Amino acid sequence: MGGRTLYDKLFDEHVVATPPGEPTLLYIDLHLVHEVTSPQAFDGLRLNGRRVRRPDRTLATADHNVPTDPPAVPVADPVSRRQLEVLEENCAEFGVTLFPRGDANQGIVHVIGPELGVSQPGMTIVCGDSHTSTHGALGALAFGIGTSEVEHVLATQTLPQQRARTMAVTLEGRLAPGVSAKDLVLAIIERLGTGGGAGHVIEYRGEAIRALSMEGRMTVCNMSIEAGARAGLIAVDETTIEYLRGRPGVPEGPPFDEAAARWRTYVSDDDAAFDAEVVIDAAALSPRVTWGTNPAQVVALDGVVPSPEDAGSDEERDAVERALAYMGLTPGTPLREVGVDVVFIGSCTNSRLEDLRAAAAVVAGRSVAAGVRALVVPGSHRVKAAAEAEGLDRVFAAAGFEWREPGCSMCLGMNPDQLKPGQRCASTSNRNFEGRQGRGGRTHLVSPAVAAATAIAGRFAAPAEVAP
Amino acid sequence: MRPVRVVEGRAVPLGRNDVDTDQIIPSEWLKRVERTGFGRGLFSEWRDDPDFVLNRPEYAGATILIGAERFGTGSSREHAVWALLDYGFAAVVASSFGDIFANNAAKQGLVIVRLEPAALAELVALVTADPARHVTVDVERLVVEVPDAGWHHAFALEPMTRERLLQGWDDIGLSLRHEAEITAFESRHGGETPVARLAAR
Ligand code: SF4
Numbered sequence A: 001m002g003g004r005t006l007y008d009k010l011f012d013e014h015v016v017a018t019p020p021g022e023p024t025l026l027y028i029d030l031h032l033v034h035e036v037t038s039p040q041a042f043d044g045l046r047l048n049g050r051r052v053r054r055p056d057r058t059l060a061t062a063d064h065n066v067p068t069d070p071p072a073v074p075v076a077d078p079v080s081r082r083q084l085e086v087l088e089e090n091c092a093e094f095g096v097t098l099f100p101r102g103d104a105n106q107g108i109v110h111v112i113g114p115e116l117g118v119s120q121p122g123m124t125i126v127c128g129d130s131h132t133s134t135h136g137a138l139g140a141l142a143f144g145i146g147t148s149e150v151e152h153v154l155a156t157q158t159l160p161q162q163r164a165r166t167m168a169v170t171l172e173g174r175l176a177p178g179v180s181a182k183d184l185v186l187a188i189i190e191r192l193g194t195g196g197g198a199g200h201v202i203e204y205r206g207e208a209i210r211a212l213s214m215e216g217r218m219t220v221c222n223m224s225i226e227a228g229a230r231a232g233l234i235a236v237d238e239t240t241i242e243y244l245r246g247r248p249g250v251p252e253g254p255p256f257d258e259a260a261a262r263w264r265t266y267v268s269d270d271d272a273a274f275d276a277e278v279v280i281d282a283a284a285l286s287p288r289v290t291w292g293t294n295p296a297q298v299v300a301l302d303g304v305v306p307s308p309e310d311a312g313s314d315e316e317r318d319a320v321e322r323a324l325a326y327m328g329l330t331p332g333t334p335l336r337e338v339g340v341d342v343v344f345i346g347s348c349t350n351s352r353l354e355d356l357r358a359a360a361a362v363v364a365g366r367s368v369a370a371g372v373r374a375l376v377v378p379g380s381h382r383v384k385a386a387a388e389a390e391g392l393d394r395v396f397a398a399a400g401f402e403w404r405e406p407g408c409s410m411c412l413g414m415n416p417d418q419l420k421p422g423q424r425c426a427s428t429s430n431r432n433f434e435g436r437q438g439r440g441g442r443t444h445l446v447s448p449a450v451a452a453a454t455a456i457a458g459r460f461a462a463p464a465e466v467a468p
Numbered sequence B: 001m002r003p004v005r006v007v008e009g010r011a012v013p014l015g016r017n018d019v020d021t022d023q024i025i026p027s028e029w030l031k032r033v034e035r036t037g038f039g040r041g042l043f044s045e046w047r048d049d050p051d052f053v054l055n056r057p058e059y060a061g062a063t064i065l066i067g068a069e070r071f072g073t074g075s076s077r078e079h080a081v082w083a084l085l086d087y088g089f090a091a092v093v094a095s096s097f098g099d100i101f102a103n104n105a106a107k108q109g110l111v112i113v114r115l116e117p118a119a120l121a122e123l124v125a126l127v128t129a130d131p132a133r134h135v136t137v138d139v140e141r142l143v144v145e146v147p148d149a150g151w152h153h154a155f156a157l158e159p160m161t162r163e164r165l166l167q168g169w170d171d172i173g174l175s176l177r178h179e180a181e182i183t184a185f186e187s188r189h190g191g192e193t194p195v196a197r198l199a200a201r
Helices: A006-013 A039-047 A078-094 A109-115 A130-138 A147-156 A181-192 A214-227 A238-244 A254-263 A314-327 A353-363 A381-389 A392-399 A448-457 B027-031 B079-087 B099-108 B117-129 B159-167 B171-176 B179-188 B194-200
Strands: A015-017 A024-027 A030-033 A058-061 A097-099 A124-127 A141-144 A158-161 A165-172 A200-205 A231-233 A276-281 A288-290 A298-300 A342-345 A373-376 A424-427 A442-445 B006-009 B011-013 B064-066 B091-094 B111-114 B135-138 B143-146 B151-154
Touching: A006 A015, A006 A141, A006 A200, A006 A231, A015 B179, A024 B179, A030 A109, A030 A147, A039 A078, A039 A147, A058 A109, A058 B194, A078 A097, A078 B027, A097 B194, A109 A124, A109 A130, A109 A214, A109 A381, A124 A130, A124 A147, A130 A141, A130 A214, A130 A231, A130 A238, A141 A231, A147 A158, A147 B099, A147 B171, A158 B171, A165 A181, A181 A214, A181 A276, A181 A288, A181 A298, A200 A214, A214 A231, A214 A238, A214 A353, A238 A254, A342 A353, A342 A448, A353 A381, A353 A392, A353 A448, A381 A392, A424 A448, B011 B117, B027 B079, B064 B117, B079 B099, B091 B117, B099 B111, B099 B159, B117 B143, B117 B151
Parallel strands: A030 A058, A030 A124, A058 A097, A124 A141, A165 A200, A165 A276, A200 A231, A342 A373, A342 A424, A424 A442, B011 B064, B064 B091, B091 B111
Antiparallel strands: A015 A024, A024 A158, A288 A298, A288 A442, B006 B135, B135 B143, B143 B151
16 A cells, blocks of 8 residues: 555544445544634524534634724624624533633634644644635644534534545745745645635645745645635644644643654655645745735736736636726736735734734834825734734834734624725735625735735835835 | 425526635625525625626526536635525536535535536526526436426536435434444543643643
């Protein structure tokens, strides 16, 4: 028998039952819950007289709806407020640990899982949220599920799953200075397309991945879904182990060393075969910007808005035309000449300490361009506190950025942080869909450093262009 | 879940690729804690346009939605499926689908029909030429038909998905048949969980 991929190892270790003619029943180690995709699932439990099977494998936080005002400011929107209250009621009733708005551990679900050390190598992790793929950076099988599946996991701690196909995406060489994990993943999506990873679990490998910090690896795995893949994986190495050491959910002393020894086995065997392989020259990459309304519509920051004439098919030409019309862009315009109204630094893709440091380094001593609204929304209270301890909040505030409370915020505009129709935003989030950040809003996905430079220049810019 | 054997009715062609779930149901609708009433939010940003295909009277009451490539990508929101069902759709035909969307659809009894692009184009041409045409999606026989045009095309479903649709089975009930195996797995896979460790601090 040939070697096994990391995915195969994770899958095989969690098989509970293999009923003939049915999908495999897979055990779920950790179920993360938030307010948006859980109310109907808890309702389903109540209707059927079921309980949460493993509250000790379930963790909830409020993130999607929370306003980013200080916690003392009440939630103005009654529908959002009700949804947050319902989460509190459900967690109390079913015995689930919850970090509500204002709690020291609260934050975006995909930021707090890793930072609290509850997401660990070798686990199966699910959440009613497609960016659950983020946790794959730790060598865990992590994927998003719908509300019916949330109810299923709450009730049974299992999920029926077909084995996915595997895809190795190898990033050769090292990223050039000024090129970040976000640029890397945008380039991967540009290459694979929005459907290229469908039906697959992607394992990211190669020198560029090994050289990334855990934060950078999470940024890459986070956007696996944008290439259609339900999960992304990165093999465990010493970067993973050192990231986990000392985190609250992780044991200390000899039990940590035992755990670490086990975690080191979560790598693909050298002779493992993948169903698909893609190789990308990471060393050749430059900063990226999306120009359209799906995350594969990517160009180099040095490039120009593409033309429908270059499309390969009629359908593609229609799609490009529709996207250009929505985005209010003219083919051939250099990205550097496109001005922005709003800059958003945040979301589960890029709201960790390293992201905020990268942005702060660019804005230090500079000012946000006139007429631009720029906001920073840390991914969690822990990130916020750590950033404040380093004085990053003062750097941002001095430059004219708003420094806000943690949550999903303008990533999806469920709270009051929204674009107005026609506003153009440089955003460190993961989706540039029509209306994603507010009805009629125009989103361009970029890295934290490019977002910061763009805030200073008032148009798309690289950090070097705004250096003092 | 109610059993689904055959879906029939008018079919409305959306004619767009990459219809993500943010378009199917915008996030402002996700604040609701109920499972019903999402039909009003279906494609709500596009429905403001009087020419949008769902606003055309000739497609009123359609039960089958025809997408194109990569229908239902993006966010995991099951609300997208609830909105389609609540609006009155019982099947979606497209050449490919987002994985999570297709899973959610299967759980809720929304029939997912994958047709290769050439067959899809034929179907779109038929219902564009005559919007009143009846289309049938037969889950039992795994075939899509336009009877008055003599057109039909086979499609595939996972055997288990088909069986679940036909029987109206509840997935949780199916998994709980394995209660003993789950318990046995848990006893092998024990120890203090990270959440318990965190909660104890
Ligand atoms: S930050 Fe955005 S993408 Fe991430 S979980 Fe929140 S809404 Fe989803």
